Amino acid sequence: MSPPDPTRRRAGLLLAGTAMLLAAVLLSLAVGSRQIAPGEVIQALLHGGTSDNAQVVRSLRVPRTVVGVLAGAALALAGTVMQGVTRNPIAEPGILGVSQGASVGVVCAIAFCGVHTLDGYVWFAFAGAALAAVGVYAVASGGRGGASPVKLALAGAAMNAFLASLVSGIATTNARALDEFRFWQVGSLSGRGSEVIGEIWPFLLGGLVLVAATARGLDALALGDDAAKGLGHNVALLRVLGALGATVLTGAAVAAVGPIAFTGLAVPHIARALVGTAHRWVLPLAALLGPVMILGSDVLGRVVFPPSEVPVAVMTALIGVPFLIALVRRRAVVPA
Numbered sequence: 001m002s003p004p005d006p007t008r009r010r011a012g013l014l015l016a017g018t019a020m021l022l023a024a025v026l027l028s029l030a031v032g033s034r035q036i037a038p039g040e041v042i043q044a045l046l047h048g049g050t051s052d053n054a055q056v057v058r059s060l061r062v063p064r065t066v067v068g069v070l071a072g073a074a075l076a077l078a079g080t081v082m083q084g085v086t087r088n089p090i091a092e093p094g095i096l097g098v099s100q101g102a103s104v105g106v107v108c109a110i111a112f113c114g115v116h117t118l119d120g121y122v123w124f125a126f127a128g129a130a131l132a133a134v135g136v137y138a139v140a141s142g143g144r145g146g147a148s149p150v151k152l153a154l155a156g157a158a159m160n161a162f163l164a165s166l167v168s169g170i171a172t173t174n175a176r177a178l179d180e181f182r183f184w185q186v187g188s189l190s191g192r193g194s195e196v197i198g199e200i201w202p203f204l205l206g207g208l209v210l211v212a213a214t215a216r217g218l219d220a221l222a223l224g225d226d227a228a229k230g231l232g233h234n235v236a237l238l239r240v241l242g243a244l245g246a247t248v249l250t251g252a253a254v255a256a257v258g259p260i261a262f263t264g265l266a267v268p269h270i271a272r273a274l275v276g277t278a279h280r281w282v283l284p285l286a287a288l289l290g291p292v293m294i295l296g297s298d299v300l301g302r303v304v305f306p307p308s309e310v311p312v313a314v315m316t317a318l319i320g321v322p323f324l325i326a327l328v329r330r331r332a333v334v335p336a
Contacts, residue, residue, distance in 0.1 A: 010275045017288035021069075024295040028065040029057055032302050067192040067256055068298055068312075069291040072263060074204050074253035076290025077211050078246040079264025080271070080283055084218035085242040086152050090324070092264035093250040096152070096243065097159030099261075101132025102254040103167045106184055111170050111177035118191065121184060122199040122255040129251030132159055137243055152243075187258035187313025189298050196256050203252035210245030214238060215279040222277060260313045262320020263293050269323075293319070 029041045036053045044054035045062075075093055082091040093099060105128025109115035115124065140148070140155040171178040217238040220228040225235050250264070267290045268282065275281040297315035304310055 006276075010281050013274050014281075014285055014288065017285050017292070020292050021288050024292045024299075025065055025069065027299050028068065028295045029061045031299050032056075032061065033307050063194045063197060064189045064192055064298075065295065066194075066197055068189050068294045070197065070200065070204055071189075071253040071257045071260070072291030072294030073287040074207065074249040074290075075260060075263040075294075076267040076271075076286040077208070077283060078249040078253070080268040080279070080286045081211050081214065081218065081242045081246040082264065083268050084214075084221060084279065085239050085246070087222065088153055089269070090265065091153070092262070093246065093254070094160060094259075094261065094264075095156040096136045096247065096250075097132040097156050097163055098129045098247055098250040099254050099259040100160050100163035100167065102126070102129040102251060103181075103185065103259065104128045104132070104163050104170075106255075107167050107170045107177055107181045110180045111174045116180060118184070118193075119195045119199055122196065122252075125255030126203065126251040129254060130247060132163060133243060133247035133251075135159060137240070152239075184258050186311045187260040187316075188309075188311040189257055189294075190309060190311070192256060200252040200256045203248050207245045207248035207252065210241055210248065211283065214242045214245065215283055218242065218279045219277070258313065260294070260316055262316050262323065263290055266320050266323045267293060 026038055026041065029045075030036050030038050034053065034056055036057060040053055041057055043049065044051075044057040048054065048058075078098075079092045082093065082095055083089060085091075086095065088095070102125040105124035105126070106121050108128070109121055109124035113124070115121060136152065136155045136159045139159070140151040143151075167181075171181050217228070217233050220231045220233050221235065221238060223231075228235050228238070254260075267286050270289060271282045271285040275285055293316065294312060297319060298312040301310035301312055301315045
């Protein structure tokens, strides 16, 4: 009996991931303070209608669900690339200071620029994320050895601490900024409309192109810098492209929904456990499972304490913390 074809098995897992994503989308559209039957959801999407349920689906839940899909895919892809670039199994989008950079942008927009709308926050959050990532890379690339994985991690931790203190200093001295910033910082899909989608999708597309371009290089980088150079890869350029792609994806996602932790940590490990370490398979599976985690957490947050909603960032943390503990307790970690 011939052994199973690994390519066919991986393709089957991608199909299973697609089915899970479709199920998560349907749940996101159907479940909430107003329960709507799946058949009625599909009817509203395909044939319109003027009923209250149809209006809720199209006007409120479709934008919220689309934002969740985009943010989940972006955070999962960014985490996968960060773990590959740094060769650090617990790396996630916060490791380069991107999330805190976005927070600085938002709190400055509220406190100093008079921006008080979610679509206005997007540009400031993205600019802050980009500047923080550039700063981390500049610090890490100085000195002997360039931007090594350890130096990137240490520079990211230092930048996170610095930016967190900056955010606290601005927010606590401006009462209005503190109130508005808390609404964004909690990390939620609630209240995100179609205008946010229009603001972030070009950045997500650009980040996706950069990430796809680094897939083969990340496989070589996992073998070590010397091995990657021996295979003909420019290690410094590969790290720059990978960090840039991850920054663009994380900045756009965090700008839209606020900082959501653990998606970029957990999803890459789950994808590698299922399809192996080849990034041509890990990246598409992570892009499918990231939205599943975000939408699933959002749906759980809507039903655990009705009629109130628990923000999606709280639910992902409740899921992610046990995962991180289990990851730390393992004797071996799946390499990036």
